[in-house]
Amino acid sequence: VSKANIICVGDELLHGAIADRDGAMVASFLRRSGIVATRIVMVGDDYRAIAAELAAASARCDLLVVTGGLGPTSDDQTRDALGFFVGQAVEFDEELWMEIQRTLGRKLRGSNRSQACRPALFSPLLNARGTAPGLIGEVGGCRVVALPGPPGELQGMLDNHGETIVAGLGEYVRIDSVFSVFGVPESRLEDAMRDISRESDSDRVEWHTRAEPYRIVLRLAGGTEESRAERSAELARRIGPQRLAADETTIAAVVIDELRVRGLRLAAAESCTGGMIGSLLTSVPGASDVFWGSCVTYANDAKDRVLDVRSVAEHGAVSEETVREMVGGVLRLAGVSAGIAVSGIAGPDGGTDEKPVGTVWIACALEGKVAAERFQLPGDRDRIRRSATVEALVMLRVMIGGIV
Amino acid sequence: VSKANIICVGDELLHGAIADRDGAMVASFLRRSGIVATRIVMVGDDYRAIAAELAAASARCDLLVVTGGLGPTSDDQTRDALGFFVGQAVEFDEELWMEIQRTLGRKLRGSNRSQACRPALFSPLLNARGTAPGLIGEVGGCRVVALPGPPGELQGMLDNHGETIVAGLGEYVRIDSVFSVFGVPESRLEDAMRDISRESDSDRVEWHTRAEPYRIVLRLAGGTEESRAERSAELARRIGPQRLAADETTIAAVVIDELRVRGLRLAAAESCTGGMIGSLLTSVPGASDVFWGSCVTYANDAKDRVLDVRSVAEHGAVSEETVREMVGGVLRLAGVSAGIAVSGIAGPDGGTDEKPVGTVWIACALEGKVAAERFQLPGDRDRIRRSATVEALVMLRVMIGGIV
Numbered sequence: 001v002s003k004a005n006i007i008c009v010g011d012e013l014l015h016g017a018i019a020d021r022d023g024a025m026v027a028s029f030l031r032r033s034g035i036v037a038t039r040i041v042m043v044g045d046d047y048r049a050i051a052a053e054l055a056a057a058s059a060r061c062d063l064l065v066v067t068g069g070l071g072p073t074s075d076d077q078t079r080d081a082l083g084f085f086v087g088q089a090v091e092f093d094e095e096l097w098m099e100i101q102r103t104l105g106r107k108l109r110g111s112n113r114s115q116a117c118r119p120a121l122f123s124p125l126l127n128a129r130g131t132a133p134g135l136i137g138e139v140g141g142c143r144v145v146a147l148p149g150p151p152g153e154l155q156g157m158l159d160n161h162g163e164t165i166v167a168g169l170g171e172y173v174r175i176d177s178v179f180s181v182f183g184v185p186e187s188r189l190e191d192a193m194r195d196i197s198r199e200s201d202s203d204r205v206e207w208h209t210r211a212e213p214y215r216i217v218l219r220l221a222g223g224t225e226e227s228r229a230e231r232s233a234e235l236a237r238r239i240g241p242q243r244l245a246a247d248e249t250t251i252a253a254v255v256i257d258e259l260r261v262r263g264l265r266l267a268a269a270e271s272c273t274g275g276m277i278g279s280l281l282t283s284v285p286g287a288s289d290v291f292w293g294s295c296v297t298y299a300n301d302a303k304d305r306v307l308d309v310r311s312v313a314e315h316g317a318v319s320e321e322t323v324r325e326m327v328g329g330v331l332r333l334a335g336v337s338a339g340i341a342v343s344g345i346a347g348p349d350g351g352t353d354e355k356p357v358g359t360v361w362i363a364c365a366l367e368g369k370v371a372a373e374r375f376q377l378p379g380d381r382d383r384i385r386r387s388a389t390v391e392a393l394v395m396l397r398v399m400i401g402g403i404v
Numbered sequence: 405v406s407k408a409n410i411i412c413v414g415d416e417l418l419h420g421a422i423a424d425r426d427g428a429m430v431a432s433f434l435r436r437s438g439i440v441a442t443r444i445v446m447v448g449d450d451y452r453a454i455a456a457e458l459a460a461a462s463a464r465c466d467l468l469v470v471t472g473g474l475g476p477t478s479d480d481q482t483r484d485a486l487g488f489f490v491g492q493a494v495e496f497d498e499e500l501w502m503e504i505q506r507t508l509g510r511k512l513r514g515s516n517r518s519q520a521c522r523p524a525l526f527s528p529l530l531n532a533r534g535t536a537p538g539l540i541g542e543v544g545g546c547r548v549v550a551l552p553g554p555p556g557e558l559q560g561m562l563d564n565h566g567e568t569i570v571a572g573l574g575e576y577v578r579i580d581s582v583f584s585v586f587g588v589p590e591s592r593l594e595d596a597m598r599d600i601s602r603e604s605d606s607d608r609v610e611w612h613t614r615a616e617p618y619r620i621v622l623r624l625a626g627g628t629e630e631s632r633a634e635r636s637a638e639l640a641r642r643i644g645p646q647r648l649a650a651d652e653t654t655i656a657a658v659v660i661d662e663l664r665v666r667g668l669r670l671a672a673a674e675s676c677t678g679g680m681i682g683s684l685l686t687s688v689p690g691a692s693d694v695f696w697g698s699c700v701t702y703a704n705d706a707k708d709r710v711l712d713v714r715s716v717a718e719h720g721a722v723s724e725e726t727v728r729e730m731v732g733g734v735l736r737l738a739g740v741s742a743g744i745a746v747s748g749i750a751g752p753d754g755g756t757d758e759k760p761v762g763t764v765w766i767a768c769a770l771e772g773k774v775a776a777e778r779f780q781l782p783g784d785r786d787r788i789r790r791s792a793t794v795e796a797l798v799m800l801r802v803m804i805g806g807i808v
Contacts, residue, residue, distance in 0.1 A: 015431060016427075016429065031419055039457075267706075273683070279677070296672075298682070299693075301739075
């Protein structure tokens with residue numbers, strides 16, 4: 001397996017004001033290509049310091065990727081560092097200067113001329129998104145590649161020149177399938193994917209995950225279309241098909257689409273989620289033709305006044321009776337045929353032996369049918385509320401789709 | 405000026421799935437202490453690789469901070485790397501084992517015993533937030549400090565042991581004043597702070613900002629209590645005192661506190677924010693005695709049915725008339741004396757020449773008085789909705805407090 005090092009250049013990375021994103025982006029690209037990144041080094045805008053890192057790193061790896069320091073100002077010293085490192089002058093390349101302007105489709109000023117300079121040992125890699133071309137060269141058995149630092153330009157360079165960058169060292173794989181996963185802990189998803197990868201004897205499929213507040217984005221790369229479809233089908237069997245969707249989407253967008261297709265409208269009644277269900281549903285542009293609204297009846301008198309809930313005194317605000325009354329109340333008020341209601345104990349206070357923090361009741365209604373379920377959700381207040389939001393929408397998706 | 409290197413340990417940092425936060429956190433701490441970080445290196449969970457980085461880095465700096473790799477599993481190899489680096493065995497320290505359990509206030513299992521192991525050259529730094537103590541030692545003119553990787557624990561270690569870590573190398577400045585800033589763009593806040601710093605001839609006060617979805621956290625460090633108070637008072641004059649609060653808090657928590665003190669209850673009526681106001685208010689534990697609830701009347705028929713809003717046909721859903729009717733409607737329904745109502749065009753569609761995307765009307769009511777205001781908010785759908793949420797609560801704060 002080929003080994004790689006990554007050097008990220010920029011004084012700002014050493015100030016602590018911003019965290020580096022380029023290193024992770026390159027590392028993820030290399031991993032997909034079957035190349036192991038063994039070190040990432042961040043260094044300031046100083047050509048001698050950069051050259052010292054180039055020398056140290058190139059001696060211990062097959063591929064060295066440098067990001068940043070290719071801008072037009074005197075702060076940008078990566079080109080000088082490459083020249084110093086290989087003992088060559090950094091010279092203006094008239095042809096490259098023309099080529100940069102052709103690629104960009106506009107004339108550049110003199111201040112950008114430095115970006116058309118390079119040591120002779122390095123060939124340019126054209127940048128479709130900016131003025132800084134990349135540089136690539138072989139130095140004593142190590143391929144050295146310098147790429148622009150702005151994340152959008154860097155991603156474009158990896159997409160356009162990925163094959164050239166890893167040629168002969170790894171196998172360049174395009175990211176082919178993206179999925180969203182709802183309400184599954186990241187560790188459980190990773191265990192499932194590891195398991196599925198181990199059992200599979202089909203061709204190599206790489207995967208990685210990115211956790212966000214209401215979903216995990218799962219990327220499958222490499223292999224054939226069939227082998228990737230097999231993996232996602234097996235994942236659906238393990239976590240439940242209602243917890244998986246194609247592309248980067250949210251459970252709210254999925255539910256809204258499915259309701260729209262069926263010509264149904266949805267109303268919500270929320271207690272512990274406090275408006276998070278409404279907020280997630282309305283994060284989808286154009287939700288208003290499907291989503292009627294949400295009654296956030298946080299205080300108990302609100303439940304009674306707005307939704308005619310009578311069960312709180314006898315059964316408590318967090319009970320099957322209460323959420324069934326909540327969903328019934330909001331359906332009557334809205335005059336729509338799909339509804340969800342949530343009431344739970346998000347903590348940190350309010351838990352009892354019988355109903356500890358994390359106890360959440362959810363009721364869903366669809367065209368006359370009503371279902372209610374009790375959940376015991378882990379984590380702190382914020383995590384319990386987010387999980388309750390996702391579980392309510394997942395439960396509704398099951399009712400709508402007849403999935404499971 | 406003393407020079408520092410930072411080594412961040414963890415295979416996950418080289419996979420590209422997550423970006424490093426520890427390096428930036430330590431760099432920011434060092435910067436405040438007047439120490440220059442010249443390199444940050446990320447390396448995997450392998451004691452030989454870590455030891456090689458320790459050797460290379462310690463030769464070129466006065467302070468070497470290592471983060472991560474101090475957990476209890478076999479993946480955690482920073483302790484072994486330190487031992488290998490200085491040529492000492494890593495031995496169990498009975499006293500430290502007792503001390504860790506005393507600090508945590510509970511018994512630990514055997515699997516955590518490795519965290520009480522250390523090479524004799526390194527002394528422990530107790531960790532108030534976790535099971536992994538830090539380690540500190542002097543190796544050939546370089547101070548080497550290993551700290552736990554989870555960001556919350558790392559921040560705690562820098563807060564509690566910062567003075568020890570930089571003693572003799574830099575000047576430790578406690579972060580003395582923390583503020584939350586609401587509804588001010590980060591660039592405007594930074595311009596204001598730069599401006600204030602330039603004009604001030606008082607002693608050195610360092611500042612830095614951290615942007616989050618509903619606030620920016622501003623930290624002032626160094627100087628005297630008076631000079632810091634002067635800076636924050638000047639900032640309040642520039643951005644408006646209603647947009648500033650002491651400590652890490654939210655505008656929702658500030659408003660809830662101010663209502664609680666006055667014995668008032670609050671109800672909301674939301675359209676474009678879709679539940680975000682309710683969600684932010686209920687993120688405050690114990691909100692239920694102040695916050696009645698929110699009517700998320702997203703569809704126009706919901707505004708009519710729930711809140712008796714009649715103005716939509718004549719004036720449009722985004723109009724002064726509509727938000728005044730919304731706030732009046734929710735006050736009647738809830739029987740409380742404080743209310744806010746928001747209706748706007750969050751986009752991407754729905755804008756017109758007269759009411760472009762970003763047009764938001766907000767009404768606030770308090771004990772019989774009602775005010776309404778039109779806003780033109782920048783950004784995409786998500787940013788407009790978040791800004792509308794913050795502006796509604798800022799406007800209510802002004803009404804409650806008689807600030808301005």
